[in-house]
Amino acid sequence: xxxxxxxxxxxxxxxxxxxxxxxxxxxxxxxxxxxxxxxxxxxxxxxxxxxxxxxxxxxxxxxxxxxxxxxxxxxxxxxxxxxxxxxxxxxxxxxxxxxxxxxxxxxxxxxxxxxxxxxxxxxxxxxxxxxxxxxxxxxxxxxxxxxxxxxxxxxxxxxxxxxxxxxxxxxxxxxxxxxxxxxxxxxxxxxxxxxxxxxxxxxxxxxxxxxxxxxxxxxxxxxxxxxxxxxxxxxxxxxxxx
Amino acid sequence: xxxxxxxxxxxxxxxxxxxxxxxxxxxxxxxxxxxxxxxxxxxxxxxxxxxxxxxxxxxxxxxxxxxxxxxxxxxxxxx
Numbered sequence: 001x002x003x004x005x006x007x008x009x010x011x012x013x014x015x016x017x018x019x020x021x022x023x024x025x026x027x028x029x030x031x032x033x034x035x036x037x038x039x040x041x042x043x044x045x046x047x048x049x050x051x052x053x054x055x056x057x058x059x060x061x062x063x064x065x066x067x068x069x070x071x072x073x074x075x076x077x078x079x080x081x082x083x084x085x086x087x088x089x090x091x092x093x094x095x096x097x098x099x100x101x102x103x104x105x106x107x108x109x110x111x112x113x114x115x116x117x118x119x120x121x122x123x124x125x126x127x128x129x130x131x132x133x134x135x136x137x138x139x140x141x142x143x144x145x146x147x148x149x150x151x152x153x154x155x156x157x158x159x160x161x162x163x164x165x166x167x168x169x170x171x172x173x174x175x176x177x178x179x180x181x182x183x184x185x186x187x188x189x190x191x192x193x194x195x196x197x198x199x200x201x202x203x204x205x206x207x208x209x210x211x212x213x214x215x216x217x218x219x220x221x222x223x224x225x226x227x228x229x230x231x232x233x234x235x236x237x238x239x240x241x242x
Numbered sequence: 243x244x245x246x247x248x249x250x251x252x253x254x255x256x257x258x259x260x261x262x263x264x265x266x267x268x269x270x271x272x273x274x275x276x277x278x279x280x281x282x283x284x285x286x287x288x289x290x291x292x293x294x295x296x297x298x299x300x301x302x303x304x305x306x307x308x309x310x311x312x313x314x315x316x317x318x319x320x321x
Binding site: 035039043048049050052053056057060095096099102103106107110111113114213217220221223224227228230231234235 | 275276277278280281283284285287288291292294295296298299300302303306307309310313314
């Protein structure tokens with residue numbers, strides 16, 4: 001059975017229909033558990049209670065980058081194989097990625113003020129995340145600005161691929177340059193464990209919760225885009241036969 | 243000479259008292275959490291952004307579903 005059958009809009013709608021409600025319920029439960037646990041952890045000996053911000057910042061930052069990667073993959077598939085569902089999934093993912101990028105930037109600034117003594121620094125990672133955020137906005141603006149959906153899909157996909165470099169930099173800038181933002185706390189490093197289990201376990205739970213929420217919203221938005229495309233096709237057909 | 247030694251001893255003693263007092267002040271726990279406003283701001287801003295995203299996504303979905311159902315029942319085609 002080929003994976004490409006999911007590229008058929010009718011098949012995609014049929015397969016995803018029973019997933020929507022369970023995903024929302026699961027996302028709600030996981031978010032409640034993760035955030036509740038995160039808020040109840042003890043204060044860190046260095047960061048104090050600002051450590052509770054990582055339960056929002058880290059999952060949001062991961063999703064900000066990975067959503068862009070998903071959009072890039074979907075755009076490549078759309079451009080190469082001409083599957084409309086791929087373009088529509090990239091389009092549906094963009095506002096979600098932009099929202100999570102905004103959350104990552106805001107929570108990072110709010111954490112940075114008491115810990116780094118600055119809201120913002122033109123650090124390699126922060127700057128690349130900000131540029132990635134502008135690419136999200138530009139991608140959405142381009143889709144909205146072009147009336148022909150096929151042309152909009154192609155041009156937006158190309159723009160998305162141009163911005164991949166900043167998603168890559170947002171992920172790996174801390175390894176290329178030693179600037180203000182610290183390296184990942186969760187990656188396996190030679191220095192050993194960098195984060196105590198008291199924070200690590202609820203952080204993992206929050207990451208899973210945010211991912212489930214992401215897929216719940218993505219499904220709703222992708223299904224909406226497919227419906228809107230059907231609607232447009234109906235109107236075109238009506239105009240042709242009128 | 244004795245007087246000078248005595249004064250030095252007094253000064254050293256006074257310094258010790260000051261150091262002890264400073265240590266006592268540092269060890270007094272801060273009343274309340276000095277970072278609570280930052281944590282609150284982070285969680286509220288995240289909640290607002292996510293609520294907006296979810297609200298607009300569900301509203302757009304509802305509008306599209308209704309419009310499609312209306313057009314199909316109007317006999318404009320099949321989806």
